[in-house]
Amino acid sequence: MLARAAQERAELGEASEQEQTLLQDAARARRSPPWLAAGGAAAAVLLLAGAGAGALRLSRRGAASSADRFLSKEADADAEGNPYATEPWNATFSVVLSGKEGGAKSNFTVTVHPDWAPEAAKRLQDLVASDVFDDARFFRVVPDFMVQWGIPADPAVAKTWREKKIPDDPDAGHSNEKGMLTFATAGPDTRTSQLFINYKDNAFLDSQGFTPVGKVVEGMDVVEGIQSKYGEEPDQGEIQEEGNAYLTKEFPDLSYIPERGDWQFPCREQVA
Numbered sequence: 001m002l003a004r005a006a007q008e009r010a011e012l013g014e015a016s017e018q019e020q021t022l023l024q025d026a027a028r029a030r031r032s033p034p035w036l037a038a039g040g041a042a043a044a045v046l047l048l049a050g051a052g053a054g055a056l057r058l059s060r061r062g063a064a065s066s067a068d069r070f071l072s073k074e075a076d077a078d079a080e081g082n083p084y085a086t087e088p089w090n091a092t093f094s095v096v097l098s099g100k101e102g103g104a105k106s107n108f109t110v111t112v113h114p115d116w117a118p119e120a121a122k123r124l125q126d127l128v129a130s131d132v133f134d135d136a137r138f139f140r141v142v143p144d145f146m147v148q149w150g151i152p153a154d155p156a157v158a159k160t161w162r163e164k165k166i167p168d169d170p171d172a173g174h175s176n177e178k179g180m181l182t183f184a185t186a187g188p189d190t191r192t193s194q195l196f197i198n199y200k201d202n203a204f205l206d207s208q209g210f211t212p213v214g215k216v217v218e219g220m221d222v223v224e225g226i227q228s229k230y231g232e233e234p235d236q237g238e239i240q241e242e243g244n245a246y247l248t249k250e251f252p253d254l255s256y257i258p259e260r261g262d263w264q265f266p267c268r269e270q271v272a
């Protein structure tokens with residue numbers, strides 16, 4: 001097999017640049033995509049079975065019967081009463097990289113694109129307007145792959161959002177390249193409040209329902225500075241159950257988004 005031969009050459013330090021790229025892509029494709037560990041039995045099966053195509057099909061059937069959809073299609077205003085933006089808008093996220101209480105803050109800015117992913121853009125506006133990310137930790141950080149967050153700090157709040165699923169957006173031809181912001185999913189029509197930012201070109205996610213909703217336009221160095229030493233250790237189920245009580249005890253140095261007020265939501269002014 002070509003890959004085996006390339007692997008052997010890589011181990012000897014003799015692989016060509018092209019072979020190295022191929023091997024890296026293959027390694028990335030084997031990684032678990034930003035699945036949600038929330039939802040019903042279908043999502044659980046999918047997690048146990050890994051990210052294979054078979055597992056994906058299984059969840060497709062499950063999702064259809066367990067649809068408790070949040071019908072954002074029928075609403076025309078966000079949680080604060082602002083009309084949903086139809087033009088691209090910027091959201092500036094404040095981050096305490098050190099994870100320390102009252103630590104220094106850095107910013108990164110994402111341009112949100114309703115034109116790429118209207119349902120996701122509306123949800124993001126609702127999440128921002130509802131302060132859902134305040135105090136939330138970046139709980140899954142895989143260098144060379146992606147950083148994932150969006151489970152609310154308070155488990156009571158997390159419980160309500162994990163039920164509010166939105167329909168998928170059709171692929172608008174934007175790839176999960178470096179800096180792209182995309183919702184995590186547990187299969188078709190299961191997106192809720194979890195997001196991730198790609199650290200590398202992860203085009204292999206494009207065909208798995210991961211439709212980008214925006215792109216980091218400023219502060220990618222901040223995104224890349226998010227604490228990664230805990231990797232994928234934090235358990236999504238425990239975060240859902242116990243929220244920050246669990247995370248701050250077990251993973252005290254996780255970077256986080258501090259309270260509102262550090263938010264910039266220009267859309268609010270634009271549409272007010």
Ligand SMILES: *[C@@H]1O[C@H](CO)[C@@H](O)[C@H](O)[C@H]1NC(C)=O
Pocket residue numbers: 088089090109111217218266
């Ligand atoms: C968003 O921020 C970028 C970088 O600061 C800026 O170039 C762009 O004009 C902003 N877009 C909007 C819609 O405000």
Ligand SMILES: *[C@@H]1O[C@H](CO)[C@@H](O)[C@H](O)[C@H]1NC(C)=O
Pocket residue numbers: 092094105106107262263264
């Ligand atoms: C981050 O953004 C806020 C709000 O616009 C601003 O007041 C603050 O100075 C920014 N901080 C840094 C480090 O750029």
